[in-house]
Amino acid sequence: MPDLVYSVRDVVHRYRTPSGDVTAVEAATFDVPADGLTVLAGPSGSGKSTLLRLLGILERPTGGELTLHGNDTVRLTERARRALRRKVHLIFQNPVDNLFGYLNVRDNLKAAAQLARADDPDIGMLDRLGLPGTADWAISALSGGQQQRLAFLTALAANASVVLADEPTSQLDSNSAGLVIETMLELVDLGVTVVAASHDDAVLDVATRVYRLGDK
Numbered sequence: 001m002p003d004l005v006y007s008v009r010d011v012v013h014r015y016r017t018p019s020g021d022v023t024a025v026e027a028a029t030f031d032v033p034a035d036g037l038t039v040l041a042g043p044s045g046s047g048k049s050t051l052l053r054l055l056g057i058l059e060r061p062t063g064g065e066l067t068l069h070g071n072d073t074v075r076l077t078e079r080a081r082r083a084l085r086r087k088v089h090l091i092f093q094n095p096v097d098n099l100f101g102y103l104n105v106r107d108n109l110k111a112a113a114q115l116a117r118a119d120d121p122d123i124g125m126l127d128r129l130g131l132p133g134t135a136d137w138a139i140s141a142l143s144g145g146q147q148q149r150l151a152f153l154t155a156l157a158a159n160a161s162v163v164l165a166d167e168p169t170s171q172l173d174s175n176s177a178g179l180v181i182e183t184m185l186e187l188v189d190l191g192v193t194v195v196a197a198s199h200d201d202a203v204l205d206v207a208t209r210v211y212r213l214g215d216k
């Protein structure tokens, strides 16, 4: 049995709005084992992004239980939640939101490591993981797919054990999406736990497991 990274039990999340409470996540129950690619699937508005924010410890669920490596993230102090959050790396759907546009490729890896208080990153990962010879390139010189690929490599530079990706291929054409999927699977092979919210069939096809959120 692989290690359990997340245990999610009857998790509910409501947002307060001026026109009343909005239930974004309703009774979500699933496990995320350490191995493989876990995909959260569901139609627009089904709560995928909210669930990723809860898994990323950016927000506390309104109800239910959510543990990360056995730590009860609902009841932990803010300080303990911050320490746990350092092991988790979030990737957003728009590639440029994941990178510092004014830094080159190498310095993006270095900045990710510094922000996570990790050791100096191995820049050679660019050559091994699909971005050979790009260390000195500006971010704007990379294609969207290459930018998103680099975003996943910044997670390695940050020494993250968990990567949470919100619709990582939705802004990309199918070739670029293919590059990103390859990179997600490479991270999985390197022992990183990858959770992606996605309704892209190409991502669903390579998923190790899929948790479907219902229409509400």
Ligand SMILES: Nc1ncnc2c1ncn2[C@@H]1O[C@H](COP(=O)(O)OP(=O)(O)OP(=O)(O)O)[C@@H](O)[C@H]1O
Pocket (backbone or CB within 6 Å): 015, 016, 017, 022, 023, 024, 025, 042, 043, 044, 045, 046, 047, 048, 049, 050, 051
């Ligand atoms: N900050 C917020 N305040 C109020 N309501 C919100 C907030 N964020 C999300 N919601 C609502 O919660 C529900 C779930 O949204 P969420 O973005 O998590 O779903 P999603 O499956 O990721 O959708 P999409 O694929 O369109 O991004 C929606 O009804 C949305 O309008």
